[in-house]
Amino acid sequence: MTTGPDSEGTTESPDSIKDLILEQEKSASLIKNRRLLEPNEIVEEERIVGRDEQLMNITQHLRVAISNERPPNLFLYGPSGTGKSLIINAVCENIFQLCASRDIRFGVIELNCQNVGTLGSAVYELIRKVANDVGTTIDIPEHGIPNKKKWRELYRLINEHYDTVVFILDELDMLAGRRDIDEPAFSRLLYQLSRASSTDEITTAQVSVTAITNDTKMMERVGSRALSSFTPEDVHFSDYDANQLREILRARKDAFYENTLTSDVIPLAAAFAAQTHGDARKAIDLMRTSGSIAEKAQADKVREQHIREAQDRVQKNRVLEVTRGISTQKKLCLFATAAVARETENSTAKSPTGYQVYRYLTETLGSDQYHQETYVNKMKELTTYSLVEAERRSQGPHSGSYLQFTFGENSQTIIETLREDSRFNDIHDEELRAVVTAQLAN
Numbered sequence: 001m002t003t004g005p006d007s008e009g010t011t012e013s014p015d016s017i018k019d020l021i022l023e024q025e026k027s028a029s030l031i032k033n034r035r036l037l038e039p040n041e042i043v044e045e046e047r048i049v050g051r052d053e054q055l056m057n058i059t060q061h062l063r064v065a066i067s068n069e070r071p072p073n074l075f076l077y078g079p080s081g082t083g084k085s086l087i088i089n090a091v092c093e094n095i096f097q098l099c100a101s102r103d104i105r106f107g108v109i110e111l112n113c114q115n116v117g118t119l120g121s122a123v124y125e126l127i128r129k130v131a132n133d134v135g136t137t138i139d140i141p142e143h144g145i146p147n148k149k150k151w152r153e154l155y156r157l158i159n160e161h162y163d164t165v166v167f168i169l170d171e172l173d174m175l176a177g178r179r180d181i182d183e184p185a186f187s188r189l190l191y192q193l194s195r196a197s198s199t200d201e202i203t204t205a206q207v208s209v210t211a212i213t214n215d216t217k218m219m220e221r222v223g224s225r226a227l228s229s230f231t232p233e234d235v236h237f238s239d240y241d242a243n244q245l246r247e248i249l250r251a252r253k254d255a256f257y258e259n260t261l262t263s264d265v266i267p268l269a270a271a272f273a274a275q276t277h278g279d280a281r282k283a284i285d286l287m288r289t290s291g292s293i294a295e296k297a298q299a300d301k302v303r304e305q306h307i308r309e310a311q312d313r314v315q316k317n318r319v320l321e322v323t324r325g326i327s328t329q330k331k332l333c334l335f336a337t338a339a340v341a342r343e344t345e346n347s348t349a350k351s352p353t354g355y356q357v358y359r360y361l362t363e364t365l366g367s368d369q370y371h372q373e374t375y376v377n378k379m380k381e382l383t384t385y386s387l388v389e390a391e392r393r394s395q396g397p398h399s400g401s402y403l404q405f406t407f408g409e410n411s412q413t414i415i416e417t418l419r420e421d422s423r424f425n426d427i428h429d430e431e432l433r434a435v436v437t438a439q440l441a442n
């Protein structure tokens, strides 16, 4: 950037970075309260919509803490962005305030297990969070000591500082731990914590554990001893429909200045988000992105076109995030399957057709070519990113079965994103479409 006026003395382009910042501030006239559009914001009660049943259920279970009794363990499950963290945190915050008014020392310790590698690290993280919450120091080192000592330190801290403590273990299924140990680390963590909760020989403080996951089958992988001490109350969070998402967005309308949203903006964002998994985070994300797009374009209002642009950008980002880290073979499988889904009415692809297109791609690009079974396995692995879902279908009594892949994101967007990898340059779209159409006609 050049500083100082240009030779003509015009003021068209900003003279300095400071000017640029001030100019941008002036054009940022649409979003008033960015906090309300943050993806993980714990919003005020009045803005929580459509989760009455879960709210009622969780309060019912946890409220005994205000009478200084131990609350039961909870298991909250359901897809991403359906309010699990929001609701448990909102309830705990209120219980915390009521306990404080009754001189009950109530603690809430939340751990997201996504980036925690082993059981030892998870326990140490919990110690760190407790120490931070109560404002004390930790007496043991992080590394080079057995887990037993870490547990002892955790129990010491909670016994000293709490009457009741709720451990919220978010994305618990992600804590897999070391591969050479049969029982997954999350199961061992659950065992230890819930054992502490069920016997006062270990802890004098009352311990309650809330496990949160998107994986409905997580409990099947919990070992038998953990299962018998954890015994949680289940609370299910289902997808939001477009109406609920609309209400959630309306309750945050004041994130924008008055009269800066055209009437079609919220319904469209809600409809887009409902199309995939009914994810409130996604709906909110769309509002924030469209607001930024409109501000950048110096528009006086956020309009339908901005939401559409935001949807495109959000989708691309999400696909990019997933596809950036996957192997070339997986990219080929995904590309082939998306190319089939793009040509079908319901955006689905059958595994035998996908495999034929995969063969065409590998032949054209001179890449290694695997058997259909490997193609199917790679596609199944891709379902964990929730870009695509797989369902086994039967072709009739004598013809065996196949997998049907359904895309959560637009298949054209997936292809465009994969094409950013220059290895796909030799695939010509017209020829690809012709190959797919021929396969579909078979």
Ligand SMILES: Nc1ncnc2c1ncn2[C@@H]1O[C@H](COP(=O)(O)OP(=O)(O)OP(=O)(O)O)[C@@H](O)[C@H]1O
Residues within 6 Å of the ligand: 038, 039, 040, 041, 042, 043, 047, 048, 049, 050, 051, 078, 079, 080, 081, 082, 083, 084, 085, 086, 087, 213, 214, 237, 248, 280, 281, 284
């Ligand atoms: N019922 C609701 N009312 C208002 N806002 C909501 C509601 N449900 C979710 N949100 C908002 O959506 C975002 C995601 O919610 P939350 O983090 O609770 O989802 P989650 O189910 O825990 O998702 P994940 O499994 O991905 O962690 C947050 O910004 C939250 O404020």
